Amino acid sequence: MERRRWWIAPSILGIALILALAWGYNEYRTKNELGVALENNYQRLFFDVKKHIENVQVNLSKAMLSNSRDQNVLLLSQIMNEAYFAQDKLSQMPITHAETAATEKFLNQAADYSYHLIQTHLAGKPITNEQMAALANLQQNSSAFNEELAKLQSELADKDFLFSSLNARQNKKIREGNQKIFQTTLVNIEKNMAETPELIYDGPFSDQMLNRKPQGLDNRNVPQEEAQRIARDFFGVNRVKDIDAFEEGKHASEVRIPSYTFNLYPKNASRELPVYMGVSKRGGHVIWMTNPRPVNSNTKISIEEAQRRALNYLEQKGFENMEPNYYQKYDGGVLFNFVNTEQNVTIYPDLIKVKVALDNGEIIGFDASAYYMNHQNRDIEEPELTLEEAREKVRTDFEINSSRLAIIPKGKNEILCYEFKGNYRGSDYIVYINALTGNEEQILQIIKDENGTLTF
Template sequence: MKKRKWWIAPTILGLALVVALVWGYNEYTMKNELGMALENHYQRLFFDIKKHVENVQVNLSKAMLSESRDQNVLLLSQIMNEAYFAQDKLAQMPITHAETSKTEKFLNQVADYSYYLIQAHLKGESLTDKQRETLASLQGNSAIFNSELAELQSELADKNFLMTSLNKKQAKKIREGNEKIFQTSLVSIEKNMAKTPELIYDGPFSDQIINRKPLGLTGKEVSKKEAEKIAKEFFGANRVQDISSFEEGKDIDKVKIPSHTFNIIPKNTSKELAVYMGVSKKGGKVIWMANPRPVSKGDLSIKEAQDKALKYLKEKGFENMEPNYYLRYDGTILFNCVYKEDDITIYPDLVKIKVALDNGEIVGFDASTYYLNHHVRNIPQANITIEEAKNKVNPGLDIDSIRLALIPKGKEEVLCYEFKGKYRGGDYIVYINALDGSEEQILQLIKDENGTLTF
């Protein structure tokens, strides 16, 4: 018996050691797998951005030379979409908003100037010499941008640079930023983007509108300490392991909405999987939140994800929001939600929210457009009836739904009747001005299993 008892303790300790080693190995393996998944995601985003910018450069060159209005409409449409795609993917990279503000502005202007020229072509107007000069300037900047990205790609490959290391750098604040190849090269790109001339035209991304004060932010300036408290409460104070500020660069006040920005480490999470958040300096509102954690394949339905998105918005103080379009990618669903007032859909007041399909967590939030546009409006009464507006729509459109909507038009907002329906097998939306009956806009909806896009 004594001999048996003597072996019990070592046996139990041995088993415990084996279990601990197996658990530790599994945790180590899982961490490596998550890190690799995140790194692959960032690498894919980077190469996608480079490809989109290459397409912008090539098509701008063609548009400068083309004398055909029809051909230019096609080219400018491609430029607009490629610029939007590049901007969307740039926003998902693990880099600071301050360091990419000029680049985002440039891509926005490329897209919207293209749309402005498309509208001019559709009215029968040809390109003027001044417009060709502007296209040449944009093309030159896109060429510089593309060259910088190609050089950066080469440097990253030569030095085996991991983009996920930027997260570690951000936790140590911006002072170490320029020691990294990626960050230094982006600063160089930003300097070149600053040379883009101011564009004077009636478009939503013209400098005059970009530089306007956000209409939805009121109140006093908040300190960094106050903003940190707001960020913790927004994320959930009981979920925060550590929080530190970053983005103290010289360009921080040049972003659309100057903000205090924070690096949040959730509890039971490694520093490599930090969450980023921006709190407006004026008014102390959370403008954006990004959680770049890898999302495993999940089976959450679109309806379940939508319900979680709307619940989240309501909890954060966004009342009367409705989902409009969604896009599913990389294990998440991104919803576009807009404000509704007196049964009128207010498209300028837009909030984007991303839901992880593995557990329903909100992993992305962007209310910058909402706070740029949201204000107390004096919406006019419609001057024409639904029937009168319907008579302005092509009779071949098989109408599914009709509602009133406020849509952006350059510097203004226009009250319209929105007609959704099918035409020759395609899905379309036609907007008829509710005041004078003019046809304001036609959008085509491209639907597939991953969501809906508008063109």
């Protein structure tokens, strides 16, 4: 009996040691797999940004040379789309909004100014010398942007740079070295972008509009400690293991909504995969949140279920009367656009975006920057035209499926319109008729595919 006791204890310890080693190896392998997936995602985003900016530069050069109105409309449309794509990919990189404030302004203005010139062409007006000079300036900035991105690409390749190490804390020396390379290049890019002269035109990203103050924020200044508590509460106190603030960047003052920025480390998740969040310094509102975790390619959540979860999420966060608009699937998730409704009027400027992971239905993205820029107590006017009178302003062969009142942004103003959705010659469109004057304000084409819906 004594002999048996003598070998039982070591055997149990041996088995426990083997199990512990197996568990540790499995955790190590899982961590490495997550790290590789995250790194591949960041590398892909970086090269996508670079490619989109190259396309912006090339098409701007062509637009300056072209003397054909039809060709210019096509080129300007491509510039607009490439700039939007570049901004979307840039926003998913492991860097703060403040570090790319001037760059985001450039991309927004490249897209918005292209749209403005498209409208000028369609109205039959020639491009003026001042407008051509503005195009030349945008082209020079895109060229400078590409030069810095090429330098950055070369340096990253030489130094075996890992984007994910910008977030990692296990090796301070490597992280600081990588950040120095990355941040130095960002400063150079931002310095060049910040020198863009004012673009004077009537558009949502004109300098006059960009310099206006957010309408939906409280006036109270919030200290960082309170903002940190707000970030914890928004994500879920019980889900957060740790939180810390990260550098806001040299151009923090240029961000449209100045915010405190935080890394949140969820429980039961790798520390190399923090959730990023921005909390406004005025009012203490969560402006944006992104969770860059890899999403499993196996789709388990339907679009309908994802939309229901996104809507519930908004209601829990205090956003009532939000209605789903359009959605787009990409990178294993689906991004929904929600807009505010008041007095049976759809208010498009009050926009919130929510991204849902399709592997488990988790909310992995939230952007309320447009909502807080525009939301206000509105005195909605009574329409001067009836629905029937507005309908008479639309082509008779336009097959209308739905109609309602909506407020749309146009330059510095918001316009009350009748929104008519329907079909014309096999394609879907939205026509906006001014509810006060009867003018045709805007026409959008709806493009639907297996990944969602876009409007142009």
